[in-house]
Amino acid sequence: MTAVTWVALGLTLVAAPALPGIVNRTKSLLTGRRGAPVTQLYRDLARLWRKGTVYSRTTTWVFRIAPILLLATTAAAACLLPLDGRSALLTFAGDFIAFAGLLALGRFALVLAALDTGSSFEGMGASREGTFGSMGEPALVLCFAALALATGGTSLALMFSEAPSLWSADGPALAMVAGALLLLTIAETGRVPVDDPATHLELTMIHEVMVLDHSGPDLAIVQYATALKLALFGTMIVDVLVPRAGLPVAASLAVWLVALGAVAVALGVVEAMMARMSLARVPRFLVAAGILPAFAIILLLGSAG
Amino acid sequence: MTPLLVGLALVLLGGVAAVALARRPHLAARVFVVLVVSGAGTALVPAVRVLRGAALATIELPTQVPGGPWVMGLDALSAWFLVLILGVGALAAIFGAWYLAAEVEHGGVPQTQLGFAFLLVALALVVSAQATLFFLAAWELMALACYFLIVFDHRRAEVRRAGLVYLVATHAATLLLIVMFGLWSRHAPDFTFASLAAVAGELGATRSLLLGLGLVAFGLKAGLVPLHFWLPEAHASAPSHVSAIMSGVMIKVGIYGMLRLVAMLGAPPAWWGWTVLILGAVSGVLGVLWALAQHDLKRLLAYHSVENIGIILVGLGAGALGLAYRIPLLAALGVLGAVLHTLNHALFKGLLFLGAGGILRATGTRELEHLGALARRMPLTWITFLIGSIAIVGLPPLNGFVSEWVVFQALFHAGLSGTPAALAVFGAAALGLIGGLALLCFAKVCGTVFLGHPRTPAAGDAVEVPAAAWGPMLALALACGLLGVLPGIVIPSAARVVATVAGIPADVIGELTRPALSGAARISVLAAVLLGVTGLTAVLRATAQRRTAVAAGATWACGYAAPTTRMQYSASSFAAPLVDVFGKLAGVTVERTAQAFATHPANVVLDRALEPAWRAVRRAGARLRPIQQGRLQLYLLYIVATVSVLLLYLAVFGGAR
């Protein structure tokens, strides 16, 4: 844990809202529109932060605490990732479980908040979020397992700092893990083709319909936390793909930010090329995300044996 | 050992007092609680001392039957389970005194208190018995005491049925144990555990048979799939504080049996480890899946017991693989995970069942679709129930997370071991899925029971339970929180248990579990970070909101003007997407009409396999019935036929000496 780690964390917190912007901008450009600027989310957040809040009379303190908890868990999860490519603020054997657990706690809070409103729409969204979240969980664990097998470490810091240097040996396995992480990023952050943040039909929504009742600063916190989550998943992809352990500190951070942007662009490309798929097909998408790292594990076990 | 005996005697005395003072129910309840709590406290003293490293103690009971003395002893393994039994037991007793007060005029309350005392004592004896017959006697006492608690409300047919299914299942387990111990003891001079353990090396192929029989017998008690069939109904039927004991403690005795078996038989063969691991994973996934399909609160919680037994068994299976393939680290972590989760599950499941009992008393129903919005009416129940829910889902910073974290590490170390055990790493995926599904399920429970609008007037008029009820719940919730935030305080004790089970010296285990211990310290830091960031964000939002307007309004209904409570998402519909994904495996029949959507869960194993099998057995029995049709001449013919067959035998084998 060094100052660099803190700097990296700060950078993440600051840069995160830019990522959805990049995704949307890429998508717009590819579909022949100008689209909103990359900094759109910063503006939205600032505006929301200054707005008033309306709380439904049905809701309880759960609804009020949920956005805070969502952000807190995501931020705490950020402390576990080796954002600077070397080490994390907090690292211990098996911390990947804490990472997954923290994200799940945030989801749990948000789902409960949705149910707190007593609205059938938000209940519907909560149900979908919980369902797809639960099916993404094994895929995420398997990704970590594949990385652990490849690197021999059981902490996120070890996994992600070692992984990129193993491309020569375990390239196919790492590629599969990176692919799975990309699929998971799409699912976890509610991007096309799993979910469409820009849709206007509540019946087809997942994440957005769940936060219908949040307003003002609460909504800002939720949106910011989602962006932060995107940054975290993006960082994981970057850390699998890009070896930056050997680079000087500044270069490492720069490479990271650029790569993160590239991930966002990639997501934008996916969004531009694909249509939103039907809800019934989402489970298959998530199973695919799980099968990839499972194959990776089999490959790794085969090469080890 | 003396405090243990004195404590158990006090507990028993409490039960007897409840019967003796049956005419003065208030006094009886108070005396019962005082005696049971003080008895449990007294008996806990030696258990805690053993867990902190004190020497083992044994005594012999003054029995005289064939097969050697009835030895009673406390090692770390016994002590660990004793803590859980007496701790949860005492709290459940307090809750139970309140819970049963409403039933006094229906009768049967004093007997139930007595049965409860018997159950606690029997549980304590099961884990401290160190001789076969003593163990079996305690085991059966436990089973029977529990049966009479389950059928407390025996006027209802479904309760009687649940009791009967339970009784037959537990008796089958007992019989299997008899066969197991019978097989085992044929090599031993007597039936004490010490003698049995001493001959473990000479068993040869019998060892595998013993492990197989033990797995089935103890698995029946623990409720692992597909032997869980008795569990949901039984747990749902019993009075809630008894459900807490059953789910929290009694099924753990099955786990205790498996651990004791491993401790006595030494390293199990690899197939056993794999079987346990796979059955654990299957139990975990199916348990939570079937839980999702339920809308009876207590039955749902019961299915979650199946799920958690699955998690424990995944840990135990990994540990057994570690022993089989001689990977000490894997053995240590796997068993540690199992042991820790046993304790943790007892705490949060006990808490949840007590909560369910409170809800049942406050609203008169356990049907999720009839509840709602209790968070406002029963704030303390809600907070404690929420803590239990977060814990059971395995989320940080509560205790469920800690044990799952250890189990995950065991599976990852299996993957890194470079042995055939590496395939166990796929168990991690199952654990991940279990966690995700559990989250969904408890979101459903918390959401439909406590949040939103009340679905019935009964739910709307609910009143918070008194201190006698929320006190025990709060204590359990605090324990969940404490073990989640400071897991380091129990890991050394758990390591001693692991040493007993795995047969590894305590100092080596200490070395092996050091990473877990240091990780536990980091988990504490993480909890602090989480708390800090939450506080910071809360302050930030507060500042933002101080400057802006905060208004109250109606829930946004996407433009629809007059939403009613009937439009709320129901428990059935909440779980529907997932149930759809798993199809037939989920064991649900769906009823979909234009106006309503409802799911009807089935007990897959009981309804689709055992009931038909039972009917087939009865039909087969009925086939024999015509032989007893009342005609004397026919009966005489049987005698003639029998003698003829015997004479034939005589003719064939009669000649030579």
Added chain:
Amino acid sequence: MTLLALVVVPALGAVGAYAHRGTAYRTAWLLGTSAVHAGLVTAAWVSRPAPVLGGWVALDDLGALVLTIVSVLFLVVAVYAVGYLRHENPRGGRAFVSCLLAFLAAASLVSLSHHLGVLWVGMEASTLAIAPLIYHRHDRRSLEAVWKYLVLSSVGIALALLGTFFMATAQFAVPATDRPLVLADLVGRAPQLHPAWLKAAFVFLLAGYGTKMGLAPLHTWKPDTYGEAPSPVGALMCGGLTALAFLGVARTTQVVAAAGLASFAQPVLIGFGVVSLVVAAAFVLGQADLRRLLAYSSVEHMGLLVLGLGLGGTGTYGSALHLVNNALAKGLLFLAVGNVVLAAGTSSGSVRGLGRALPISAALLVVGLFAATGSPPFGPFLSEFIILRAAVAGGHTTLALVVVALLATIFAGMAVSILRVVHGEPSPGIRPEADHAWLVAGPITLALTVLLLGLYVPAPLGEALRHAAAALGGIAP
């Protein structure tokens, strides 16, 4: 003297009871005689009397076990009968008490006989003494029951007589100084007995006494008889009479084992055991009538007894112990059912809610259920455990598993039938006076004893069991 007194006292008691008309007098006579008998048995335990009548009558450990079982059970039944006769007034009350005491005399004779012929005479006498007791209600059903009982038992016992003669024939090669059919001489010179005749004797004695024990498929009289007999008589039959019959089988096995022919006898005994368990399981399932249920349960326990005997080794010890436990547990269960019948007027199993309406008897019924099905820590568990252990120790693991499956089925069947009447909302018209002290004191004693025997086998009993097992060619565990 003690030995003869054991037979003569109840025989005189039978005559004495018939002599007087007053009911109170007769019950006192019954109680007094059974108490004296129990006292004599105790005396026999304290100092073992020497054989009398040229070794025809003697007391060995196996006989002492049976004698004690019968005496204790009889005392309990006598106490129960005091309460019972207040509610039910059997026609020919004089004959009732007389026949009970005659049964006791015959049973004592059987237990004490060390001569297979005397054993047979006693056995026939006990069979006949019971017959009028079954018929004490003088209606069609009891008439049918007693008829079937008489014919089937008589045919069985005739076969046993043939077997007894075969046994005498087997002795043709032994020196003339040997006393024919005297147990000590048979056992002492067993290797010189003619094997073919000995085996034939075994077959017929087993079939004969097996009919009396109620081994399937020779059990057919049992459900009808138990279903109609008055409860005290039923208790005596399923605890006492079966023990006597088992003694007959055991004596035969004793000779066969001493002759080194155990390998011939064992498969037959095991076969009877398994068939009995199968039949018991089939008929226990869905059996509504409580007393018929007990009859099939008795078939089950008889099966276990011969199973243990057939397994040899520690199995014989298990059988000897199970003999004691079975008598206590079944006696308890039968008397508890008797209270149900007194209270509800029927044993058809249609009553409900006895737990509320008749708490003590219902509790006894439940205790009896668990005791009789071999739940720890009751005594039958211990003996069943030893028998099952003998099975696996003898390499019969499959057999043990089959037996376990059957035991589980029987347990399920019995639990369903018995718990059904205990639970639920009480049926109207249950007479609570069946929980009277006279009617529950005996069963409570039996319940406590059967529980105690699971925890503490007194040293003299343990010693007797050990010797009995040794006599049957086995060993103690």
Added chain:
Amino acid sequence: MTTLSSLLLTLVVLTDFAILGTSRLSTCIRAIGAQGLLLAVLPLALHPGWSLHIIGLALGTGVVKAVALPWFLRWAIREANVRREVEPLIGFTTSVLLGAAAVAVAFVVAPRLPLPEREGTLLVAVALSNVLTGLIVLTSRRKAITQVVGYLMLENGIFVFGLTQAERVPFLLELGVLLDVFVGVFIMGIVVFHINREFDTLSSSRLEELKEP
């Protein structure tokens, strides 16, 4: 084995066939009485020493089997108003054929049995014949009273076998056996009497109320 005893034994078998073949109850009872008489004479013929033991046995057998029991059975028939037909479950011809087969089996088996003295062969053959025919009567006749007769035939067969051991088996014992048989048949007779009072006909096939549903 004297000629007389051989003759007596042959007559015993003939009485068996008489019982199997007759349709009249009174013939049945007369035949069983005759059989009892033959059995009473048999010990005297077999053991010419005429010891006290043998004389006592003959007397006892005569009194019980030839006099008391037939008289008692006849009394039961009369008092209970039993119809005089035998009511077999299988035809009389079949019964006789079965009986013949049983006797054949007995005579085939008996010489193969390892007997101490060869002369006993006929005795054993007749004993087995009686046991088997007794069982046939027991299982193939409907009326309760015929079953008593069948039981008596069975007992008589065993008695004949017992005569091979008459020297060795003590008198006291044989007395006990006789007494038991007597009491047994006596009780059976009483039951038969009651059965007839309860049911209008003395057919035991009406006694089928107690059974599993």
